[in-house]
Amino acid sequence: MPVKSYKRIASLIAFVAPAFLFYALFLLIPTLGGMFYSFTDWNGLNPNYSFIGLGNFIEALREDPDFVNSLLFTLKYVLFMVVLQNGFALILAVFIESKVRTKGFFRTIFFMPNMISTIISAFMWTFVFSQVLPQIAEKTAFKFLDQLWIGDPQVSFFSIIIVSLWNGVGYMMIIYLAALQGVPQSLKEAALIDGATPLQTFRSVTLPMITHAVTICFFLTLNGAFKVFEVVYGLTGGGPGRSTQVITMNIYEEAFSNNFRYGYASAKSVILFVIILIFTFIQIGVMKRKEVEA
Amino acid sequence: MKRMSKGLLCSLLAATLLAGCGNGNSGSNNGNAGSTSGNDGSSGTAKSVTLKMFIAQPRFKEHYDKYIADFVAKEKADKNIDVSVQLEMPTADNASQILKTRLASNDAPDIFAIHAVNEIPSYYKAGYLEDLSDQPFAGKLLDSVKPSVTTTDGKVVALPLETLSWGYLYNKTIFTEHGLTPPTTLTEMKAVVEKLKAANVTPFVLSYKESWIPQLVLPLAVGSMVKTKNPDFVAQMNKDEGSFSEMKSAIFDVFDLINENGTAKATEVGGDDGAAAFAAGKGAMWLQGPWYAETILKSNPDLDFGVAPLPVSDDPNATLINLSASTSLAVSPTSKNKEVALDFLNYVLDDQASNAFFQALKFNPVATIHTYESYPWINDATAYVKEGKSVQDPAIPQAVKDEVGKGLQAYYAGQLSQDDVVKALDKAWKSYNKVNK
Numbered sequence: 001m002p003v004k005s006y007k008r009i010a011s012l013i014a015f016v017a018p019a020f021l022f023y024a025l026f027l028l029i030p031t032l033g034g035m036f037y038s039f040t041d042w043n044g045l046n047p048n049y050s051f052i053g054l055g056n057f058i059e060a061l062r063e064d065p066d067f068v069n070s071l072l073f074t075l076k077y078v079l080f081m082v083v084l085q086n087g088f089a090l091i092l093a094v095f096i097e098s099k100v101r102t103k104g105f106f107r108t109i110f111f112m113p114n115m116i117s118t119i120i121s122a123f124m125w126t127f128v129f130s131q132v133l134p135q136i137a138e139k140t141a142f143k144f145l146d147q148l149w150i151g152d153p154q155v156s157f158f159s160i161i162i163v164s165l166w167n168g169v170g171y172m173m174i175i176y177l178a179a180l181q182g183v184p185q186s187l188k189e190a191a192l193i194d195g196a197t198p199l200q201t202f203r204s205v206t207l208p209m210i211t212h213a214v215t216i217c218f219f220l221t222l223n224g225a226f227k228v229f230e231v232v233y234g235l236t237g238g239g240p241g242r243s244t245q246v247i248t249m250n251i252y253e254e255a256f257s258n259n260f261r262y263g264y265a266s267a268k269s270v271i272l273f274v275i276i277l278i279f280t281f282i283q284i285g286v287m288k289r290k291e292v293e294a
Numbered sequence: 295m296k297r298m299s300k301g302l303l304c305s306l307l308a309a310t311l312l313a314g315c316g317n318g319n320s321g322s323n324n325g326n327a328g329s330t331s332g333n334d335g336s337s338g339t340a341k342s343v344t345l346k347m348f349i350a351q352p353r354f355k356e357h358y359d360k361y362i363a364d365f366v367a368k369e370k371a372d373k374n375i376d377v378s379v380q381l382e383m384p385t386a387d388n389a390s391q392i393l394k395t396r397l398a399s400n401d402a403p404d405i406f407a408i409h410a411v412n413e414i415p416s417y418y419k420a421g422y423l424e425d426l427s428d429q430p431f432a433g434k435l436l437d438s439v440k441p442s443v444t445t446t447d448g449k450v451v452a453l454p455l456e457t458l459s460w461g462y463l464y465n466k467t468i469f470t471e472h473g474l475t476p477p478t479t480l481t482e483m484k485a486v487v488e489k490l491k492a493a494n495v496t497p498f499v500l501s502y503k504e505s506w507i508p509q510l511v512l513p514l515a516v517g518s519m520v521k522t523k524n525p526d527f528v529a530q531m532n533k534d535e536g537s538f539s540e541m542k543s544a545i546f547d548v549f550d551l552i553n554e555n556g557t558a559k560a561t562e563v564g565g566d567d568g569a570a571a572f573a574a575g576k577g578a579m580w581l582q583g584p585w586y587a588e589t590i591l592k593s594n595p596d597l598d599f600g601v602a603p604l605p606v607s608d609d610p611n612a613t614l615i616n617l618s619a620s621t622s623l624a625v626s627p628t629s630k631n632k633e634v635a636l637d638f639l640n641y642v643l644d645d646q647a648s649n650a651f652f653q654a655l656k657f658n659p660v661a662t663i664h665t666y667e668s669y670p671w672i673n674d675a676t677a678y679v680k681e682g683k684s685v686q687d688p689a690i691p692q693a694v695k696d697e698v699g700k701g702l703q704a705y706y707a708g709q710l711s712q713d714d715v716v717k718a719l720d721k722a723w724k725s726y727n728k729v730n731k
Contacts, residue, residue, distance in 0.1 A: 043729065044394055046420045130562040151503070151561030153707060239505060240561045241704025256391075259693045259729045260416075 038267035044260045056267030066242055067268060070250040071275075073157075074226060077246065080161050081168075081225040086217050088165060089172035094202070096173070097180045107177065111170035118167055122234025125163045126150065129235075150236050153243035160244065164231050168224065172217045179213030180206065208292050215287040222283055226276045247272055342376040343631045345638065348396070348403035349381065350389030351621065357654050358383075365641045369634065377634055397422050402626035404635040410442045410454055410619035412692050416730070417624070423451040424625040429636060431643040434661040438679055441686045442619035452622035453639050457658045459617050459675035459684065460583030461514065461603040463590075468495060468578040476602035478610040480547060487555050490578050498552045499577035500560035501568025502706055505699030508549075510581055512698045514604045515544040517685040518612040528688050531723050538719040544606045546712050552581060553706055561707060565589075573597050584671045600674045603683055615678045618687030619660075691730075697722035 038056055042049035060067050096106045113121060129149035137146035150156045183206055191201045207214075229248040232238060238245035238253075245253075251272065255265035349358060358381060366377045382403065384392050390413070393406055397420075408417060417423050426432060432450045435443075438459075443452040464476060472493055477483040490497045502508045519541055520527050530536030538545075557563070557577055565582075566589060572580040573594035584601050591597065605613040623642065625635045642648060643661050652659065653666040668676075678684060701715040710718075 041729070043416070044398075046416075047398060130559070148559060148562060151559060151707070153709060237504065239503070239700070239703050240707040241700045241709055243704065243707070243709060253696070257692070257696050259691070259726055261729055 034266045035270055037263050038270045040263040041261070042263040044255070044262035049263065052263075056264045057271065059264065060268050060271060066245070067247075067250055069242065070245045070247045073245065074228070074247040076157070077160070077164075077228060078222065078225040081164060081228075082218060082221045084161065084165055085168055085172055085221045085225075086214070088169045089217065090176050092169065092173045093176035093180055094206075097177060107174070110173055113167050114170040116167070118230040119234050121167050122163060122231050125159070125166075126235055129159055151240060153240060156236050156244050160231055160235055163235060164225075164228065167231070168221070172221065175213050175217055175220075176210065179210035183209045208290075211287065211291045215284065215291065218283055218287060219280060222279060223276060226272065226279070340370070340374050340376050342378070343634050345377055345379045345405070345631055345634055346403040347379060347381045347638075348384075348389075348393060348406040349621075349623070350384055350386045350393075350407055352383040352385060354655055355381075355383055357651065361642075361647070361651050362638075364647060365638055368641065369637060373637075375634060397626075400628070402628050404629040404631055405623055405625055405638060407455070407621050407623055408452065410452060410622040411687055411689070414443065414445065414451060414622070414624075415689070418445050418449075418451055419730075422624075422626065424627045424629070424632070425449045426451060426453070426625065426636075426639065429640060431640045431661070434643050434663055436660060436662060438617050438684065439619060439660045442617070443622055452624040453642055454619040454622045454660050455642075455655075455657055456621040457617070457619045457660050458583060458585065459601070459615050459658065459672070459679060460585075461601055461615050461675070461678075462579055462581050463572065463584065463586070463599050463671075464579045464602055465572070465575060465577075466598040466600050468575065476600070477605055478613050479608045480551070480605045481608055483548070483605050484551065487551065491555065496555070496557055496577045497579060498556040499568050499572045499580040500553065500556035501563040501565060501571070501580075501582075502560040502703055503562055503564040503567075505696070505703050507565060507568070507582065507699075508702035508706065509695050509699035510583070511545060511549050511552075511604075511702070512695065513616055513618075513687055513690060514614075515541055515548070515606045516688045516690060517616050518606045518614050519544050520688050521614060521685040522609060522612045528690070532727060534724055534727055538716045538723075542712060542716055544612075548604060548606050549702065549705075561703065569593065572599075584669075584675070587669065587671060599671060601671045602674070603678055613683065615675050615684040616687050617679065617684050691723065691726040693726045694719060694722045 039051055039053060040049045041052050041056075092110055096103055096110070099106065116124075133145045133149060137143055148155060149159045187205050187209070188201055191205050196204070227248060228246050229252070232244055232246050232249060236244045238249045242250075247268075251265050251268045254268060255262055347362075351358070362379050362381060366379065369375050369377045390408075393403075393408070396402055397417075402422065408414065414423070427448075427450045429450075431453055432440075435450075435454070439454055439457050440450065442457070443454050444450050468490075469475065472489055472495070474486050474489060477486050487497045516527065524536075524540055527536055527540065553560075557571060563571070565586065568580060568582065569586045569589040570593045571577060572582070573590045575597075581604070590599065601615070603613045603615045623639060625632065625639060629635050642651070643663065645663050648661070649664055649666055652664055656669075658668060658672055659666070697718055698715070701710060701718050704710040705712070705715050
């Protein structure tokens, strides 16, 4: 028995070690390093730096309105994205699932934007917003299309949401599709015989049966929305001014352009990490409780 | 059995990967050892030296390769040293990150390129730049160029390659058509604007999508004020004493004039789109430097444009061309082959070879030995410089420049007032002082 368990551990290590080694080397150690630097005033260049305790954290939350504003903007973005991305993905999945013949075609069509890299789709949409839509407005009667889509701080938030959704909905849709296919046909038929309307069936049978997919999708969208960078970078660059600056962009700016305050930027990243951690824990905790087994 | 072989394969793979890394390290170590032992070699046999260079201009690789080959031949002939050069040319985007990592980990290249105005102060403070004041090349530098590679305590620490003399760009064809000349005061500028508007020409191309473009008005305004009314502005700001409220009218009078008479949708037009609009004659003037010349000529090779100083007030003496330097070569003080590295730097401004090199790279003349014919817009600017209508790029911290770009974008979009921008700038400079004290 002891020999056997030793063997099992050995084979476990043998399989895990290579992956873990790279994981540790390229993710774990740099992460811990970043946390270490968040307590210093290192500028990324000077070999000398000193520990300043929690100074960076206090400054970020108390004396840095740009950081707080970018945090609020990110929260607004997260809220819109989590609701809209999951809503659209679920609706699309349900519609596609009901089309027996053209299922494959629509699935491919809606998933396609996901295969384009985010930054490229952001540049594509920049072109659409600044060139194509005004041209359409000129040629047709849709005058409302001719406006500042990404240059006006009021509108650019929604432009960012549109591009993010266009890019991200397909992936969530695939997950929901997979979950919908796992709902036993017998339950639906039973509901039908009991006289339930399609809407009732969806709410009381289908939805509870796919809660595990909802958990995963919420987790993914929540995480992804907090870490949004490329879409905003490609579309508005955080501008005009800082009106569409998200938190990752604020961190990037602090570390690589302003005063090269690596230590301070690391502290901000740690704050972001903690925020995501808390939100994710709450979300998983709440949703796990609602999951049911077939 | 199958599992066993898989495990074996995995560990084999990991082992080869690690071995690969190991080999790489030992290889480079050998290289270092070779070069140091070469230094100690007796004078009779040819010494061999490996020189590491780091120049983030991959688009000029051929020119550099050729020039380095000439240098190697010269060094062999003059001093009997076999030089082999490892030239590293990362793209400009991540070059400064790579260089910083190298310097911080004591793996400094012997010669490296940095940005003169933005990077020299912090690199010099960290002790990464060798003092080059007594090198022969330092005496050859033009007086208009030298200050940008000189530290605050008067040491020349780099050799400038790319230099800039700029104000704004204007379309010469449009100007001659309407009988205009570049204005020297703000009132004259207003008259020019009115005349252009009366002739249905949009006076200015606006391109504020990238925040560094509206930012350009700051060095011009501050430079003018530093040369005329506020000579101590930068020093005061560095001591936390000054305020940008002194600069308010210099910055905003002309910025407002430009914005009121510019093309539409400025916050959606980037630099390249702006260049295309300017090349197509959609505006008579563009707040931009001649570094966009290549892009402009690509979209309209026949465009006749010039560089002129931007008026910021009604004092014609405050209408000045801005002089600054960007890519510059520096030597690491920890270099093991400093002698050869310095030889190379002096060779860059060699009396015979340098002329053709700078001309091929399309750089502006930086030294007295440069006699080649340069572009018309550079001649325009040089004419102003010769009249004394120029000022050294004021040493505004990069953080403040970034802030002003964002601030002026928001000001254009109507989100900030002039006072908000001034306040944000003061704050940015103060926090720069705090971080870099």
